[in-house]
Amino acid sequence: MSETKETTPKNRRERSIARVRQLIRLTEAQAVLGWAVLLVLAALLGAIYLHQTSRIAATGRHVQRLQAQLKDLQRQNVLLERDIAKAQSLERLQTEALRLGFQRARPDDIEYIIVPNYPLPGETPAPAAPPAVEPIDTIGEALWLAVRDSVIALVRGESS
């Protein structure tokens, strides 16, 4: 009985070894867990990075395609502008006009009409004269006109 309770040096060493072994086992489990966490984090970061990179690459390709399309449209635009300018050349217009039966106008063919007070280029037309206002003879007329104007302004939303 006394043997079991006695702590001999041999027993103490064995107990220490057992504790160390237990500790090592715990540390291995923690290490596995730690490495697992690290791996997951690395994989996550890699996945995010790859995802972003692929998105950027796809967008970049899209931009490049649009730029190519823009260049193509600009090229077509230049061609169209050239064709329009050629179609509007005087030689062609004159040929077409003559073919359609138009003739050159001579001074005798022109009839001028004189429009009184017609504004010349650069002149602003004279403002129209305000409508003639009949004189107000009585207080009653003045009051009636004031009331009428107020109602009209109210209806038009101009009332202050």
Next chain:
Amino acid sequence: MTIDQQRRLWIIIIGVSFLSLIIVGRLVAFQLFLEESDFPPGVRDGDGVRVVVQPERGRIYDRNGAVLAGNQQDFQVGVSPSLVTRAEEMASALSPILGQPRHELLAKIRSPRAYELLASRVSPEAAEAIRAFDFGGLQLDPLPRRIYPQGKLMCHTLGYVTLDGQGLAGLEGYYEAVLAGQAASKEMRYSPITPQHEVIARQGSDLYLTIDRTVQHVAEQHLARALQEHRAVSGSIIVMDPQTGALLAMASLPCYSPAHWYTEPERLLGNPIISHQFEPGSIMKLITMAAALDSGIVTPHSTYYDAGIIELGGHRIRNWDYSAPGATDMTTLMARSLNVGAATLAHMMGNETFYHYLDRFYFGRRLGVDIMAEAGGQISWPGSELWTEADLGTASFGQGLAVTPLQMAVSAAALAHNGDLMRPYVVQAIHHEDGSVVERQPDVLSRPITLETAHQVSNMAVVSVRQEVFNAQVEGYTIAGKTGTAQIAEGGYYHPTDTIGAFIGWLPADDPELLIVVKLDRPKSSPWGSQTAAPVFAQLVEELVVLLEIPPDNVRLQADIAAFRGQ
């Protein structure tokens, strides 16, 4: 597992982890933190490419917005042989388009080199046809080309550009800095994950001219007809607004194609209106008379005695028809274009006064028109080595001095418009890429004569046309003008038969809207300007008054009366 085994395992794990960390660290550094400067020269060659974006050259429009000069893209065709998969098919397809033998093309397509040039410049239509085949390995690089949709119209005024887009003459040359824009370049990477900053060049600005292409077209048509009818070697017509100096048309024939200027004879490339100088002949009498009246030497009612000959500096001057009209007034002097009368006026003014007026009219100086290669004319000034006393007399009727047609137009415009010498100009506005617009304002160069003198000379010019130049008259319009027949100096002598026929006129004389100069070189039908140039003027005016809506005198008078009554 023994403790020893575990220890070794740990060593391996730590070693591998350390190496992995180094590799990952280097990868991250390469990907994110390295700058261009961290690489030794040449290491990243081929990784990117220097992209040069050429600006589009500014267009040139007439006053109504019609395109006179524009751009198109030609293409350079090349091939990267290593990328070609269907060499035989490609050679067969390209041969008729490029106009090259199939076997030659095939040899280039199978070349061991990285790049082979197939055609240095093809049209956009040819490029479209090539593009439609969708061959791998073909490369089409755009090359700008200047185009002139109106063909040869106003070729001398527009000028031309080289194949690499540099303006060399006319407006293209004068406004090179404005039209050309500014190229931009940048190192670009083909990697799609590298941010691509767009390379933006500063585009050339557009020019809007004072020239009306329809007026120009009509002027060129009349000039071409006149050259044929009078069998003249060449000729010029100027149409300008005398009140502002704005040029509405500048026609010179023979012309060249601005798009293919390099195939034309060099003698055609100069602008006769601003660069070629000639002895103006009797149209110079307008200036002599203006100087005499303005200096107060004579009045419109003064008379002189014309004996048919006058000797100045040992040089005998006679009238063109050898007449001796006797007592003659100033208006008759002008109407009959008397050389003796003009020389008499110059003699009365003296060297100082006469040449002072020539200087005030800008003879012998450039006017500063906005077209490349303007000449200033040639005058022997008193005191210079070449000057003699006789020059005073001959210069009074347009001999012994050289002017450009534009100088004559501008000086006559001063007579037509209040005595103000206006600077001639062709560009009305410059439209920049950012939307801003620079408008040109009329510019007075000098005031050589007074308003009163201008009116007096203008009235004399009206009488001159009415009495003597029937060919220049247009029904319904009061025209002021002067004919000129100039001899041609060659090798120190005057040509025995060849002349230059000219007419300067403006209308309506009391409020001029148009000033026209017609000049025909070496006409064979008649040596006289009144027979050759004056009819061209009248025919041209008949069309221009319709085009430019200039009503006849009676209509203007009625309109003035109506306006007066309405006030």
